[in-house]
């Protein structure tokens with residue numbers, strides 16, 4: 550499969566088992582399953598089966614469990630899975646994921662601010678977020694990099710080098726109390742530095758002060774760099790006179806440079822201004838096929854997820870809906886020259902009588918997925934293989 554996008558129509562429970570055999574094991578799964586809200590969307594989103602709440606949750610978990618188990622079998626050991634969910638089922642999903650993937654493979658429960666204005670319908674709080682549960686297939690072998698190039702801010706690098714590059718000072722001393730001369734013996738040694746010239750060395754020189762790593766309260770600490778690393782990169786270090794809690798002292802700092810591939814750790818609250826909102830997602834879909842789906846995800850959300858995995862990842866979304874994941878994969882490849890491929894699966898669930906999608910001649914949700922992925926292939930590129 551060379552195309553960036555592949556669409557498979559059918560119930561995911563039937564389609565999942567053979568996927569890895571046909572397309573290879575997948576690197577990344579993203580799904581946005583029905584939230585079990587009981588709302589009347591363009592697709593069935595209510596596993597109530599009687600009116601007791603408990604039955605409703607049990608029915609939803611019974612629907613999800615075999616699908617997650619089958620998905621796990623299609624994943625590489627280094628793979629990760631991201632699942633969108635809201636308050637209705639987040640507690641049940643978390644326990645189910647612990648069961649299927651193992652608690653030790655839990656990576657994060659991210660809060661995603663998809664409705665910044667907050668839900669105005671009904672009583673109570675104006676809910677403005679939902680969740681992403683993130684698990685590794687095997688946390689020890691996972692290649693997920695929980696950082697992004699997008700979130701790096703120039704303002705965090707206030708200093709400018711002679712060549713115009715921006716940087717910031719980081720203490721060379723390890724500020725984590727877990728590391729001390731007992732736990733990291735080889736990293737406790739003397740350095741020589743001159744606060745006038747800024748020069749740093751592992752051997753004494755004219756005018757240099759002798760510097761040992763200490764915490765703010767004067768207790769012995771350790772450096773973050775080994776002696777050989779300091780000898781290799783002395784120009785990336787600077788000696789300065791600083792005012793600490795115990796008065797003035799001479800200390801050593803790393804010049805931490807801003808560069809193109811610079812990444813920043815992702816935190817666990819993702820704002821609509823960073824990843825988009827349900828409103829911007831509706832607008833994106835409207836632009837490419839029309840207002841034919843009520844609750845698409847913004848491509849920005851999926852692109853941030855894609856950024857945590859290698860640029861040649863095989864991606865799978867088996868609750869594809871309007872095809873946002875396939876769209877995001879194409880946009881990301883076009884932007885960074887990546888070779889990601891995406892398999893989208895959706896059932897031929899009938900769209901609602903009288904809905905925009907039905908009026909637009911799209912009689913099933915699979916028709917919606919196909920329509921969008923065809924439009925993506927035509928406008929962004931990468932082709933589409935349909936099954």
Ligand SMILES: C[S@@+](CC[C@H](N)C(=O)[O-])C[C@H]1O[C@@H](n2cnc3c(N)ncnc32)[C@H](O)[C@@H]1O
Nearest residue numbers: 560561581592845846868870871873895896914
């Ligand atoms: C919440 S929507 C996904 C929306 C999607 N993330 C987007 O941005 O458009 C869930 C989708 O799962 C589909 N679905 C539900 N049960 C399914 C099943 N058993 N097999 C395949 N697709 C299913 C529904 O038709 C619906 O389109």
